[in-house]
Structures are given as structure tokens and as C-alpha cells.
Amino acid sequence: MAATQVETVSSGADKLKLFAVAALVIAGIAGFYLLSKQGAIAQWAVLIVGLIAAVTVFLVSEPGKQFVGFAKDSWREVKKVVWPSRKETLQMTAYVFAFVVVMSLFLWMTDKTLEWVLYDLVLGWRK
Structure with missing residues (x-):
């Protein structure tokens, strides 16, 4: 029986960094609301x-580095896509509408045919 690998945050430092990320986001949002009397610029x-x-x-943590690597790989794959020309796009759109x-x-x-068959011929409701 093969063991399923689950990828988690492995080191305590990475867990601490992710906790710091959450704390910084919460602190920024809290600061925004607490500084309402100081003006919009301060907020x-x-x-x-x-x-x-x-x-x-986040970017210096291991999950952040993995995210950046994933984003680079994704962008590389998007560059490989052969996008249709304007003419091809308009033709396919016209086919779909048609x-x-x-x-x-x-x-x-x-x-309408089924309505006519059922209501007029079979049931005789419309006369």
C-alpha cells in the first residue's frame, strides 16, 4: 500500500513566517480603521x-518561493499557447451565433409541433 504524500509547511520558521503574514495583514486592516481620525492618507x-x-x-517563505516558481511555470506555459487570429475568432463567433x-x-x-399534436389532435382542446 503506497503512502499518500501530503505537502505541508515543514519548518517552524516557515510556520512563523506565515503567522507573521497573517498578523501583518490583520494589523494593516486594523490600522486602517483605527486611524480613521488621522485622515485618508494615513489610513x-x-x-x-x-x-x-x-x-x-510571504515571498521569502518556502510556500512563497513555491508560489513564485508555480507562477513562472504557468507564465511560461501561457507563452506556448497559440492564440487564434482576429479573423479566426470572428469566424468561430459567427459559427456559434449561427x-x-x-x-x-x-x-x-x-x-409548436408537439403542442399542435397534443392539444389539437390528441386532446382536442382547441377548436
Whole structure:
């Protein structure tokens, strides 16, 4: 039986860094509201400084480094995608709209045919 690997924060230092990140975010938000009498500039400055400090601490932790590596790999993969040209995009959009119109007409005609068969022919409700 194979053991399932669960990736967790391994070191105490990383746990402390993540706790510091949460504390900095909470402190920034609390400072924003506590400094309401000091003016908007002081409020936003405390909030922005708290968030920047939290991001900085997160990026130096192991989960932050893994996140940055994941983001770089994702960006590299996005660059490999072959995006359709404007002409191809407009053509495919037109095909989708045409299909929607054809299907809506088909479903409307099917509905009206079944309505006619059931109500007029079978049940005789409309005379």
C-alpha cells in the first residue's frame, strides 16, 4: 500500500513566517480603521505598508518561493499557447451565433409541433 504524500509547511520558521503574514495583514486592516481620525492618507499608508510587508514576508517563505516558481511555470506555459487570429475568432463567433439561431428555430418548431399534436389532435382542446 503506497503512502499518500501530503505537502505541508515543514519548518517552524516557515510556520512563523506565515503567522507573521497573517498578523501583518490583520494589523494593516486594523490600522486602517483605527486611524480613521488621522485622515485618508494615513489610513491608506498603514494599509499599503502592512500589505507590502505581508507580501514580502510571504515571498521569502518556502510556500512563497513555491508560489513564485508555480507562477513562472504557468507564465511560461501561457507563452506556448497559440492564440487564434482576429479573423479566426470572428469566424468561430459567427459559427456559434449561427448554430444558436438554427437550434433555437429547431427547438421552437419542435415545441409548436408537439403542442399542435397534443392539444389539437390528441386532446382536442382547441377548436
